[in-house]
Amino acid sequence: MNKLTINSSPHVSAPLDTQGIMKGVITALIPAMIAGIYFFRWQAVSVIIATVAGSVAAEYLLQKLRKKKVQIKDFSAILTGLLLALVLPPAIPLWMAFFGGVFAISLGKEIFGGLGNNIFNPALLSRAFLMASFPVVLTTWTAPVAIDAATMATPLALVKFDHIITPYSDLFLGNVGGCLGETSSAALLLGAIYLLWKKIIDYRIPLAYIGTVVVIAAITHIINPKVFAGPVFHVLAGGLLIGAVFMATDPVTSPVTLKGRWIFGIGCGFIAMVIRLWGGLPEGVMYSILLMNALTPLINRATKRKRFGITGGK
Amino acid sequence: MKKFMTFTFKGGIHPSYKKEISLKESFKQVVLPDKIEVPISQHIGKPADPIVKKGDLVEEGSIIADSNAFISSCIHSSVSGKVLDIKKAFHPSLGPTLSIFIERDKSKAPKEYPKIEEQCCSAQEIIQKVRDAGIVGMGGAAFPTHVKLSVPEGKKIDTLIINGAECEPYLTCDHVMMLNKTQEILEGIGLIFRVLQPKKTYIAIENNKQNVLDAFHCGLKTAESLKGAEVEIIALETKYPQGGEKQLISAISGKEVPPGKLPLDIGFLVQNIGTIYAIYEAVYFNKPLLQRMVTISGDCVENPGNYIVKIGTTVTDLIELCGIKFKKNPKKVIIGGPMMGFSQPGTDAAVLKNTSGILFLSEETAPDFEEGQCIRCAKCVDVCPVRLSPTDIMRSAKKNLWDKTEEAYVTDCMECGSCTYVCPARIPLVQYIKEAKRIIAKKK
Numbered sequence: 001m002n003k004l005t006i007n008s009s010p011h012v013s014a015p016l017d018t019q020g021i022m023k024g025v026i027t028a029l030i031p032a033m034i035a036g037i038y039f040f041r042w043q044a045v046s047v048i049i050a051t052v053a054g055s056v057a058a059e060y061l062l063q064k065l066r067k068k069k070v071q072i073k074d075f076s077a078i079l080t081g082l083l084l085a086l087v088l089p090p091a092i093p094l095w096m097a098f099f100g101g102v103f104a105i106s107l108g109k110e111i112f113g114g115l116g117n118n119i120f121n122p123a124l125l126s127r128a129f130l131m132a133s134f135p136v137v138l139t140t141w142t143a144p145v146a147i148d149a150a151t152m153a154t155p156l157a158l159v160k161f162d163h164i165i166t167p168y169s170d171l172f173l174g175n176v177g178g179c180l181g182e183t184s185s186a187a188l189l190l191g192a193i194y195l196l197w198k199k200i201i202d203y204r205i206p207l208a209y210i211g212t213v214v215v216i217a218a219i220t221h222i223i224n225p226k227v228f229a230g231p232v233f234h235v236l237a238g239g240l241l242i243g244a245v246f247m248a249t250d251p252v253t254s255p256v257t258l259k260g261r262w263i264f265g266i267g268c269g270f271i272a273m274v275i276r277l278w279g280g281l282p283e284g285v286m287y288s289i290l291l292m293n294a295l296t297p298l299i300n301r302a303t304k305r306k307r308f309g310i311t312g313g314k
Numbered sequence: 315m316k317k318f319m320t321f322t323f324k325g326g327i328h329p330s331y332k333k334e335i336s337l338k339e340s341f342k343q344v345v346l347p348d349k350i351e352v353p354i355s356q357h358i359g360k361p362a363d364p365i366v367k368k369g370d371l372v373e374e375g376s377i378i379a380d381s382n383a384f385i386s387s388c389i390h391s392s393v394s395g396k397v398l399d400i401k402k403a404f405h406p407s408l409g410p411t412l413s414i415f416i417e418r419d420k421s422k423a424p425k426e427y428p429k430i431e432e433q434c435c436s437a438q439e440i441i442q443k444v445r446d447a448g449i450v451g452m453g454g455a456a457f458p459t460h461v462k463l464s465v466p467e468g469k470k471i472d473t474l475i476i477n478g479a480e481c482e483p484y485l486t487c488d489h490v491m492m493l494n495k496t497q498e499i500l501e502g503i504g505l506i507f508r509v510l511q512p513k514k515t516y517i518a519i520e521n522n523k524q525n526v527l528d529a530f531h532c533g534l535k536t537a538e539s540l541k542g543a544e545v546e547i548i549a550l551e552t553k554y555p556q557g558g559e560k561q562l563i564s565a566i567s568g569k570e571v572p573p574g575k576l577p578l579d580i581g582f583l584v585q586n587i588g589t590i591y592a593i594y595e596a597v598y599f600n601k602p603l604l605q606r607m608v609t610i611s612g613d614c615v616e617n618p619g620n621y622i623v624k625i626g627t628t629v630t631d632l633i634e635l636c637g638i639k640f641k642k643n644p645k646k647v648i649i650g651g652p653m654m655g656f657s658q659p660g661t662d663a664a665v666l667k668n669t670s671g672i673l674f675l676s677e678e679t680a681p682d683f684e685e686g687q688c689i690r691c692a693k694c695v696d697v698c699p700v701r702l703s704p705t706d707i708m709r710s711a712k713k714n715l716w717d718k719t720e721e722a723y724v725t726d727c728m729e730c731g732s733c734t735y736v737c738p739a740r741i742p743l744v745q746y747i748k749e750a751k752r753i754i755a756k757k758k
Contacts, residue, residue, distance in 0.1 A: 001661060005646050008745040010653040010731030011673075011680045012329060012483065018686050018738045074686070115687040116739075251691040256703065258696070307723055308560075308700040309572040 022075035024200040028191035032086060035174050035184035039144035040090040044180050048085040050094040054101020055081030062110040076115050080104050083123040083246060086181025087239060090142045096134060100126045120293045121253050124286050141177035152177035155237040156282035159229050171236035181242055188241040201249040204258060208265020209244040210235060216273040228277060243285035253293040260303040267292045320521050322551035323565040325699040327732045329554055331483045336611040341490045341620035345635050348418050350393055350626025351403055351664040353411040357450040358457045359385035364414055370397045374425045375602050378414050387458045388448045392604040392624040394422040406649040406663040407656045427601040437509040440597055447596035448603045453477060453586030454650060456668040463509050472581035474512040475566060476503055478519040479550055479557035482651025485671040487607040488587040490620045492526045495591055496533040502594035504539020506585060515545045516566055522552040554653060555730040559584035561699050573726050603667055612674035614642040629661040629672055644674035653731040683740035694733035694743060700726050704733040704743045711746040719750040
């Protein structure tokens with residue numbers, strides 16, 4: 001017998017590793033990417049390339065500067081870049097998109113200590129920064145290629161400012177104005193099913209988030225159907241699906257306990273709807289997630305499980 | 315009989331079990347080894363002191379080490395022969411331990427153990443026989459059984475649970491015992507029943523062993539020793555670590571053993587199948603604990619299976635005696651199961667009273683991993699059977715904040731390995747936890 005290896009038990013491991021999780025999420029985003037490219041053509045492709053390039057470049061540089069091992073091969077920078085692209089408007093100048101990617105990694109992740117240590121969702125933090133710095137660009141939407149107009153308001157803006165409700169079929173397929181990846185509900189739902197099937201995300205946060213939105217939308221719609229659009233509209237319109245399935249479920253920035261995840265999802269749904277219905281902006285998903293990210297450490301502490309055996313029962 | 319309900323606890327994992335490979339053939343009795351190596355510590359409690367010296371002749375079944383401490387066990391020689399030496403030798407899980415080396419006298423035939431005509435009846439006599447036979451928990455814990463059965467004044471065992479879970483991957487020794495010695499095990503349960511007089515007895519078996527469940531249902535109908543007793547056969551969900559006694563108690567009754575306390579403190583007692591068979595042999599045949607069923611398995615082994623092995627047989631000798639053929643070069647030799655077993659630097663260790671399996675794993679099954687960054691996926695939190703948060707403990711341990719690990723109840727950890735198994739970042743969580751426990755124990 002040749003040399004044997006000794007180390008601590010256990011000696012076997014589950015097949016899913018971090019790289020597998022990242023690759024799984026990227027795979028789940030393929031339908032949304034395809035939909036984005038279908039509706040927004042070359043703009044979509046170039047924005048995705050720009051953000052991913054910015055993220056990967058920033059990670060490489062910063063990890064080298066911090067004298068840490070370069071971890072690009074774990075796919076997390078690529079995923080952050082991709083997620084950022086999917087929540088940006090298609091007409092964003094490429095230098096801005098690249099800068100967004102750099103910001104997401106440097107001030108959204110590396111500055112906190114790298115993977116696993118950030119408090120806020122890096123893609124959303126970058127988007128919030130871009131929105132604050134370049135508000136006009138970040139609120140100018142391109143019409144999907146099928147429609148004649150060059151720019152077009154998003155369905156949420158249409159319902160808030162003009163009281164026009166976009167048909168559900170357009171919302172479902174993605175034939176509307178909006179961010180690159182958020183428009184096609186169908187594509188995002190496919191991604192959600194894939195992630196749940198592969199056990200890469202826990203169903204609790206998306207269910208709580210979307211469920212809360214449905215409840216608030218339904219109640220307000222019953223009270224005043226002329227002003228408040230119903231639950232189906234609110235689920236299909238805007239960034240709710242991409243936010244609830246791909247952003248809120250980011251493990252680093254969401255609670256660790258099961259109860260905490262319910263609270264997180266409900267909180268996100270509540271804040272998003274308050275902004276959507278009564279805030280100045282038409283869309284509240286981004287801020288709802290960032291705000292709940294800030295509360296996550298507190299939620300973790302508050303939902304610590306009872307010690308085994310203390311109560312003598314389950 | 316609740317044939318369709320399966321019981322379980324919260325948490326746990328579903329690893330790939332690979333149990334079928336060692337069940338293909340029937341078990342075999344291994345030929346006697348030419349020499350045995352017997353460490354003086356094969357149990358929880360004070361190690362035994364050798365009562366023989368170099369050059370002594372010993373009989374099979376004679377006591378070679380004993381202790382007058384209560385929580386201890388005596389050790390027998392599993393062969394007749396001569397004491398070659400008493401010196402420190404390699405031990406599978408402790409450091410170098412004093413061991414008694416015995417060379418077998420090939421001219422002497424193995425001893426016969428006929429069934430005793432006069433049967434003892436009293437609880438005290440049964441406990442004494444268990445002590446004299448050197449029986450300890452054979453599921454791995456190795457707690458001296460006579461101590462476990464001696465319930466202190468003021469405490470009572472209401473529920474007896476027979477642990478037929480065998481939740482570790484690869485291991486099938488208990489499965490084979492339950493299938494082939496069903497009646498004997500039921501008789502053994504009857505003996506424990508006589509000692510403890512519990513209100514209810516559960517025979518708990520994982521539902522991946524349907525043939526065992528059927529065998530017990532059948533056997534219970536004719537078991538004389540358990541007539542009139544309240545015995546229920548329970549199917550457990552196949553999950554790791556279902557066989558942990560605290561998890562078993564929680565699964566069956568919903569009650570949880572308080573931290574730092576024993577199952578005894580809430581009226582429960584859990585006993586392993588192998589131990590029960592040893593009790594049966596000790597009481598009905600006056601046979602001490604000299605041999606046990608061991609699973610030899612792993613993806614490197616061409617002919618995995620179960621073998622009845624004499625205690626003290628080294629792994630090196632066992633490979634030869636059992637005719638173990640290797641189809642791949644082993645990267646790891648593990649004594650125990652893959653989740654909690656001990657990896658060995660060589661094959662010098664001997665089979666002890668609580669050795670349930672010897673595994674030979676290849677690079678494919680047990681690769682080396684680079685420790686990655688924790689992404690707070692909380693899979694470790696979800697699977698922990700004791701409701702700990704391994705990610706928090708690990709983060710505190712990395713910063714040497716040992717008090718914080720204690721606040722996170724690291725001392726409750728049973729080191730089952732579920733968290734480490736499931737961690738996508740391949741962080742050696744159990745290792746951090748073991749270190750934290752060690753430092754906390756040193757401080758006290």
